[in-house]
Amino acid sequence: MKEHANIIVAPRIKPESTIGFIYKTVLSLKGGLMSTLKYFFKSVFVSTITMEYPENKHRIKIADRFRAKLVLISKNLSSPHKCTGCKVCEKTCPNKSIYIMSHKGISQKIELKNFIWRLDACTFCNACVIACPFDALTFKNNFEQAVYDRRLLIYNLNRYIGPPQSYFKKNTAKENSVVLLKPYEKISLQEILGKC
Amino acid sequence: MTIQLKTLNEILHNLDEKKHWGTKEYFINMGPQHPSSHGVLRFVLKLEGEIIKEIIPILGYIHRGIEKIGESVSYRNFVHLTDRCDYFSSIINNWAVSRTIEQALNMETNDRIETIRTIFAEIQRIQSHTMWWGVFGMDLGAFTPFFYGFRDREFLTSIVEETCGSRLTMNYIQPGGVLYDIKSNFIKRIKQYIKYLRPRIEEYERLISDNVIVQKRTENIGILTKEKALSFGSTGPVLRASGVPLDLRKNDSYGVYDKVKFSVVIGTKGDSWDRYWIRIEEMRQSLNIIEQLVDNIPAGKHMVTKYTTKIKLPVGYYQSSIETARGILGIFVASNGMENPYRIHMRSPNYNNLWSITDMAVGLKISDLVTIVSTLDLIIPDVDR
């Protein structure tokens, strides 16, 4: 390999006499055969790399950043989510797989009603997660999303998650706990934005 | 002023009927669904016995009209569309579009972003070359290299998956930075991988390059001389095999390629053997690049401009090109100041590498055509866009 400055030139194959060719054939076949035989004898323990999926479900380790399912961030199913229905993610989505329905909430402000996310149209490009000004969205990595009916691929993200933040106010009785707002109860903006 | 519009049927009917003895010419469809057409590429071959007289590539089976979609999609969203073109170097495609936008708005990016981008471009190049090597072995008839190539690619994909969040269509490089910062164990795992892959490439050599059958089937097959290669507009390993040391990583030196020592690999005769050997050597060069970069990744933010800032390119034409695993990918943007591009065009390396086959493979046999197609390393969704 002639290497001057930073150019490597590919070597040509040397022309061989017939005996030289036979010798080279034997040598090359031996090299190739030995390298596969090595895998044959190591095959039982070391070199089989097939992951037998259903059997190794408990042992599988998926990267936590793997984007498989869009979710609204919340500590548990009943704790509040941070989405305020501002539709930024709907605009940035390249192929319109997010649709936000918002309505006037209890505290007379625009609230999220339904967060419709179509898994079948989504290309997992992560634009919505970064674009969200309130960091309300994230991708979880449970990749088993196969269903038997296309209609099941249309998710409503906030159906199980609790009401939006603005439905709560600081509970004066107990330290750092929250209590549900009563309908038509007036509340100041700072108190809403102050929470989580 | 002679303009005659032709259709495929007119071409197919001018068979050579004069020959009454000997094998007659006949047409055969190495059709869109063929084991060695790497996608939906269709050749209509005019054969005489087993000798190819003429090749007519027919495209369009996976034409999604990405350039038409590009006109109604914002700049940031077009980046993730390019993943779907050449899906073996999707990060490098994202980098091409992001670089065009950054040059147009002269957004600056810090050193950390540039080094991460270069590392991932080289990782993507190794992934695409190991995948290519496996498929090359299978095209020549040996089924085992396919699994060895995929196994090495799989270890790298799991490393990339941890940082970029997805395995094939990463959408990782955005205008103004990268999606996530690199994972904490990324550097350790990449060093492990480099130690793992180096002996593997020696094994690749032993299994395929030293093999006499392969040498006999690739030497002096599909010769593309220097002038022909230039006039056929082929770039990347196909052009370098004919002896032209054109590598944008050296000439254009974007990213941190100027701070890294690596060599451009060129061939002498431009036949299938040179194209094969160049890609094996390029894998080693990419490993060297990653090794030099991975130790000292400078600190800094991984995303300079906020993602939600609107991108509006001023009126005019912008063009930038980048070296993918298969050649030069050029992004040409004509913008009229609106939010989405007025016209965006991708100069796809595979589209221009494909056409030299019509001149190379005439007079050879079917198995030579299969070897040439797999040394050209074509990705058909990138040809049809």
Place this chain on the structure above:
Amino acid sequence: MIISILKDAIYLKYGDFVLEKSEISLVKEVIIKQSKFLEFMQLVKDDKDLKFDILLDHTAVDYINENVFHLVYHLYSSIYNHQVIILVEVPRDKPVISTLCSIWRIAEWQEREVFDLFGILYNNHPDLRRIFLEDDWVGFPLRKNYKDNFMLEK
């Protein structure tokens, strides 16, 4: 690759070919008269200090309100590693230009793609037919006024 010096070199040497000096746009186009286009391309390829031996890219831009097509030729020289974008204006109702197949072989198929998507005709092109779409496809998709019954209007 310093583009601006290259543009002045072209203006100096081939002044009469150049249609108008494009000072407005930022980077690197040179707009050429349609009449002397083929001759200019041949000169530029063989010129000893320009030596554009690769036709990297050829595409078109449809300016519907100015009723004109801009044909874009992106030339690259593998020896001096510099590149330039050549623009040619072609009227929208009669989009005809001479082919570059004799100079660069790749032009044959790049021009077929532009014909297929824009409908620009190339005279004495050896094999002018559609490349991506079927032969009996009606209309040219990348034109701005292209209507199709399965297009989703935003």
Place this chain on the structure above:
Amino acid sequence: MINYSVDNFANLVDNSNNSTVIEVAFYILSIFITCLIFISLFVMVVVYIERKVAAAFQCRVGPNRVGWKGILQSVADLLKLLTKEKITPLYSDKFLHFISPMLCISASFMTLLIVPFSPHIQIINIDMGILYWSAISSLGILGILLAGWSSYNKWSLISAVRAASQLISYELSIILSILTMIIFTNTLNIQKIVLSQLNGCWIWRGHVVTLIAFIIFFIASIAELNKIPFDLPEGESELGAGFHTEYSGMQFAFFFLAEYVNLFITSTIIVILFLGGWLPWHISGFSIFNELMDSIPPIMWLLLKVSMIIFIIMWIRWTLPRLRIDHLILLEWKFLLPTSLANMVLASFLVLNNLYFYV
């Protein structure tokens, strides 16, 4: 002048114990049933082992879903092939399309007659065993040619013509290497050939000459079986499935079966001619070692040696790429043929002045 009448037919067959025609018919029927059972069992086992060995070479696991560790995988394949619908292409030559798998399978079944499992277990011990095998096995080529020609598909036509040129040209060097061995054994009867290797198999006794004959025979038989380095008729990456593209269901199973039966028969012929058939492996000095070796029945010895040859064929199959058509023909006519001819001359020189071991 032999007048061919019914009772003469009886003594055409080896009628030493003057059995009637019904007994002979019953005898033939029972042979056919045992052959069928043995072959179907053997093919299922070899198919399963081939897929496991291929998986071991390629760092994967191979069939492990059907039955324990995938044992019943080949049974499942057979049932699938049995129940699949038989499609004949519209414009194909119906009769030839139907008959060609029969030709292939019958050619390979007929060669089963001469397989010497052990000194007593052999269907017919005719005097010209080896000649019979080479004659019948060339019938298989006819089946492949007809299959490719009659299924009205350009790709299978190309593969049929390739198969014809490959098999016929490699038939030459097979027969020439058999001839060199016949010079040593000077008998065509299979049992006598095996017995002639009582105190040492031919590879050891005929030193250089039989080693060259063994290598030529091995290469030519791989070409005869269409295995990987000579895989041109059904080159997956070039011709799709080659001559058996238009066959489905039971007809495809026939081609599949014929391929594996040929594999078994060719490796038995190699074992008989070169590695001493069912004779145990003896080392002249050690009597205890020899008794130990005698304890294994002769049929096990034959199957052991045959499986060793089959493993080597599989090993070559999963490592080497495919030859091009002109290299294939060039290898045979320019290389294998001259060496086997020269080898024959050398063999006759060796035999004339008794230069080989244990004369």
